[in-house]
Amino acid sequence: MADNYTQISREWWVEQWLGLLDSYRFKKRLERARVYAREGNVRSIEFQGQKVFARVQGTEVEPYQVSIWLDAFSDEEWQYAIETMSEKAIYSAKLLAGEMPANIEKVFTANGLSLFPFKLDDVRSKCSCPDKANPCKHIGAVYYLLADRFGEDPFVLFQLRGRTKEQILETLRQMRSRGTEKQKSGGETQIPKLQYPLKVEHFWQYDEPLESSLVVIVPPPSSETVLDVLGTIPLANDATENADAKTTASETVMKYLNTVYQAVSQQAIVSAMKVGE
Incomplete structure (x- = not known):
């Protein structure tokens, strides 16, 4: 596997995730984690709901069990966030095309939320290895592979917050559809009739x-x-x-x-x- 984690050209959301990892002060541990990710020590990685479960081969015969998750948003919080997305066509267009809008974080901050974790401690993780440090190199390896997943599918980040790609897109379509129907039902805009007829000679006159x-x-x-x-x-x-x-x-x-x-x-x-x- 090529080392994709030091490349210059990356999607901005991948860059932000990797920047979160780079803020970790134990650099040697991150280097070992990159080696694990690059050499294929992560045997499997899968999503179950909002959690990521992985098997990472270490020094033991059996791979270690790793789980990673973020605090999920409530149904009400997601409703507010998706409503905000539906109000601007650019968000809907980008997301429906499978792209992450550049200013998507503003949608969440406008509703008192944060899509991206502020710091590495905000990412919940657990590993079955004897290393008491968190993140250990096994968890770190999964972090780096998640960056690859984010590059392939930005909706993975939404899933970690509790909503799948299908759920978000379906809700967006419904909201956009309701907005279109509401506009159609409103009919043509009625121009109000003037109480007094306009007179050109009095256009610039104002007596009050x-x-x-x-x-x-x-x-x-x-x-x-x-x-x-x-x-x-x-x-x-x-x-x-x-x-x-x-x-x-x-x-x-x-x-x-x-x-x-x-x-x-x-x-x-x-x-x-x-x-x-």
């Missing part, structure tokens, strides 16, 4: 006073004015008669427009401040 709390006066995000954006007006570049000889007609006009712009801005602020008085 504005609520003063709705008026918020804030400084502009930039000190740059419309005149600054437009730049110098291209007028005749001759000196004016009543100004300094170095002042062009364009500069004189721009200076005047700046004065007008400031006056209008101040008047607008004053008018806004009087709203509701």
